[in-house]
Amino acid sequence: MANEEVKLFRTWSSPFGLRIVWALKLKGIEYETVLEDLSNKSHLLLQYNPIHKKIPVLLHNGKPIVESLVILEYIDNTWEQIPILPQDPYERARARFLAKFGDEKLLSSIWSVFVKQGKEQEEAIGSAWENLKILEEELKGKKFFGGDTIGFVDIALGWTVNLIGILEEIIELKIVDEEKFPLLCAWMQDFADVSIIKDNWPPHDKMIAKFLAIREPYLAGSK
Amino acid sequence: MANEEVKLFRTWSSPFGLRIVWALKLKGIEYETVLEDLSNKSHLLLQYNPIHKKIPVLLHNGKPIVESLVILEYIDNTWEQIPILPQDPYERARARFLAKFGDEKLLSSIWSVFVKQGKEQEEAIGSAWENLKILEEELKGKKFFGGDTIGFVDIALGWTVNLIGILEEIIELKIVDEEKFPLLCAWMQDFADVSIIKDNWPPHDKMIAKFLAIREPYLAGSK
Known part of the structure; x- marks a missing residue:
């Protein structure tokens, strides 16, 4: 090799x-x-x-x-060492479903919270919460989506840990709070603490600057 | 079992x-x-x-x-008998990519040809052709996307055979013509001739009636 x-x-x-x-x-x-x-x-x-x-x-x-x-x-x-997808066909299908759900439903709902304002933003939070609830349910009895260690779904949903905090900081609004989503919050912390994740995080200030710039035309009503 | x-x-x-x-x-x-x-x-x-x-x-x-x-x-x-996905990881990734491409890019471009009119429809045909060209290329040297027999990609793209003919008949316009897409046309025929496909086709007249009704509000400008 x-x-x-x-x-x-x-x-x-x-x-x-x-x-x-x-x-x-x-x-x-x-x-x-x-x-x-x-x-x-x-x-x-x-x-x-x-x-x-x-x-x-x-x-x-x-x-x-x-x-x-x-x-x-x-x-x-x-590379078959340290498999990331579960072996069981049903668990495997569930993992693929959740990854797809994250990309197709959850991401756009979180994005709407970030770029909308007023009543539209309130509605967007409602549907983001509905989607986040599905992840909260999924984590019952587990540390990671993959079980005791991170797997396909953790990697596929890792963007939430990467992005939601940045977006929350910019809009000064908590989307994932500990009271509503205790398991998801714990997962976000545990995921961020895994060394391969921690060591490869994009620089926080550069992320803030990037997303502030992305949000600007929405705020100005030109997008 | x-x-x-x-x-x-x-x-x-x-x-x-x-x-x-x-x-x-x-x-x-x-x-x-x-x-x-x-x-x-x-x-x-x-x-x-x-x-x-x-x-x-x-x-x-x-x-x-x-x-x-x-x-x-x-x-x-x-059910591992008669595998539909290729064994080779690269071929497998290519198959997954093509299935996703069909659902995310090709389908919406074909749909636009169906529901748009005039200049917008002409543009839609252009991008549908661009997408169809990718399938034409993929079929070089093969009878089916899966090789000698149907596999994951054939099954995932089977909707084109099922749907394009119906839509073409309604809009009275050929999208996939033999001159431009000889391999794709041959594949469509070969696919439709496979017994499990032939025996499970939805009734043609019922499909025409269904899609005529779907197109109506677009023609009336209310969608």
């Missing part, structure tokens, strides 16, 4: 790119990082992901794999 | 439900069909899929699995 080429194209901040960092680190795979600037995408990124033109891209021995959840499955199929 | 309970909740027309029919038939799994009316969803459907409230739902020994692509993976993990 010494001659393997493993390259990860990502940005410094994208939680989708971080998923791949976490999975590779968890499995102890050495890789090279190519940091992309999305306002000026490299020709390699466009070559490797011509359809979506997005990060992350994992390049393994010259072959590109795209879409972060697909990459996670690829990593788990290719 | 004789005492297994396998129930499929679907509608008579949904291509997402048909995916599951095809996969179960391919693997020779006996199951019971529960036909849902989406304007009056059964309490069981709401109980088994409380988050999305959608079909298909596969119930296996009392456990519900939802989201059609997740169900396909579950079926492949649970």
